[in-house]
Amino acid sequence: MRKPSHRSRAVLAVATAAVLGVAGCDAVGGNSSGPTGTQAHRAKPMAPVWDTSPSSVAAVGDSITRGFDACTVLSDCPEVSWATGSSTEVDSLAVRLLGKAEAAERSWNYAVTGARMADLPGQVAQAVSRRPQLLTVMVGANDACRASTSAMTSVADFRADFEDALANLRKALPRTQVYVASVPNLKRLWSQGRTNPMGKQVWKLGICPSMLGDADALDAAATARRDTVQKRVEDYNEVLREVCAKDKRCRFDGGAVYDYRFGTDQLSHWDWFHPSVNGQARLAEIAYRAVTAKKT
Template sequence: MGRGVRERTYRGRRRARAGCAVLVAALLGVGGCDAGGGSDASGGSSSPKPSPTPTPVWDPSPGSVAAVGDSITRGFDACAVLSDCPEVSWATGDSAKVDSLAVRLLGKKAAARSWNHAVTGARMADLAGQVARAAVHRPELVTVMVGANDACRSSAAAMTPVAEFREQFEDALRALRAKLPEAQVYVSSIPDLKRLWAQGRTSALGKQVWKLGICPSMLGDADAVDAAATSRRARVEQRVADYNEVLAEVCEADERCRTDGGAVYDYRFGTGQLSHWDWFHPSVDGQARLAAIAYRTVTAKQD
C-alpha cells in the first residue's frame, strides 16, 4: 500500500472513531465501537447500571405470628380467677374486645396463622424451650413478653440475677436464629410492677388473692409501708428496670428485633386495665392496650 493511501486510511479511521465517540456520548447506552463497528473492550454496555433498591429488614405486615412468654400473654385472670384465658391474649387472642396483634395484622387468617406458646409462671430460663416449640410453625413474627416472674419471686433476694437474665435471653435468641434466621421478633418491656402494687392495694379482694402467692417480692405485706417494705419494693422496681435495659440491649444487637421502647413499662395501668380478681394482671381492657402498643411498634416505619 502506498504512503498516501495509508495516510488517507488512517485519517478515515480516526474520523470514524471520533464519530462513534460522539454517537456514544449522545445516546448513553449504545455499545462502544471502533472503525470496524465492534463493541467496547468489556463486550457490554458502557452506561452505569442503577443500584437495586435494598429490601427493608423489617416487614410491617408479617404473615404469621407466634407468641412466647408468661401469664400476661396467656390472659391469666382476665376472664376468671386463677385461670388462663388465651382468647383475650394481647398477642394472639380472637376476642373482638381486645383486637389482638395477630388479628390486627392477619385479619381472618389469624386463627390459622397464629400460635400461643406462652406459659403461666414462665421465667426467662424457660424462653429457649418455648422458642423451640414456636419455631415448628415457621412464624414470620415472634412476640416476646417475659421477665416479670424473674422479679416476682418469694423474696427480693430470690430474683434472677441480671447477668443470668441476660445470658438466658441471649441463649433464647440464638436458639431462635438457629431455626428461624429471618423471623422478626417483637420484645415487650416488663410492666412497672410497683405501679401495679400501688393500684391493686386499694382492693380488699385483690389483696386476698395476692396472699395466694402472686408476686410475693412486690405484693407481700401489701399494706406495709415501713422502711423494710419500702426498700424491698425499691429493689424489685430496680431489678425490673435492669431487666428492661437488658431486653433493649440484646434486642438492639439483632437487626430483626424490635422492642416497644419501654412503652409497656411506661403505660400507667389503672384499675380499669387490671384484673378484677387479682388487681395485678391485665384485664380484657388492659390486654387491648398491650395489643395496641405492640401493633404500633410492629407497623412503625423503619428508621
C-alpha cells in the same frame, strides 16, 4: 514512556477485576455481575430489613400473654391474649396484622403462666417449628416476682438466657422478626391494686410476693423490698433493650409497656395485678404501633 512490565499489567488487571466485582455485588448480591443499560433501571430494590406486615405470628412469654385472670379467677384466657387472642374486645396484634380468619390459622401462643426467662429458650424451640415471620416476647415479671428479693433471677442469668433464646432462634430462622415488650412497672401495679380489698386477698395466694406481700406495709423494710424489686425490673428492661439492639430484626418497645399507666380499668378485677381484657387491648395497641412503625 516505558512500556508497563508484565507484573504491572497483572496488578492492574487484578485491581480492575476487583473494582468491577464490588460494583456487581452491590447491585445484585453475590458474585453475579450487575445489570446494565435498561436492566439497571429494572433491578428490584432490596427488601427492607423489617417487614411491617408479617404473615404469621407466634407468641412466647408468661401469664400476661396467656390472658391469666382476665376472664375468670386464677385461670388462663388465651382468647383475650394481646398477642394472638381472637376476642373482638382486644383486637390482638395477630388479628390487627393478619385479619381474624388468617390469625386463627397463622398465629400460635406458646406462652406459659409462671414462665421465667430461663423457660424462654424452650418456648422459642417450640415456636420455631411453625416458622413464624414474627415472634413476640413478653417475659420477666416472674423473674422479679419471687418469694423473696434474694430469689429473684440475677441480671447476668437473665441476660444469658435471653441471648441463648435469640441465638437459637437465629440458627433456625435467621429472618424471623422479634418484638420484645418491656417488663411492666410492678410497683405501679402494687400501688393501683392495693386499694382493692378483694385483690389483696387474692395476692395472699402467692401472686408476686416479693412486691405484693404485706401489701399495706409502708415501713422502711417494706419500702426497701419493693424498691429492690423495682430496680431489678429496670435492670431487666435494660438487658432486653441492649440484647435486642444487637439484632437488626429485633424491635424493643422502648419501655412502652413499662411506662404505660395501668389504671383500675386495665387491671383484672380478680387479682388487681394482671391485665384485664381492657388492659390486654392496650398491650395490643402498643405492640401494633411498634411492629408497624416504619422506623424505630
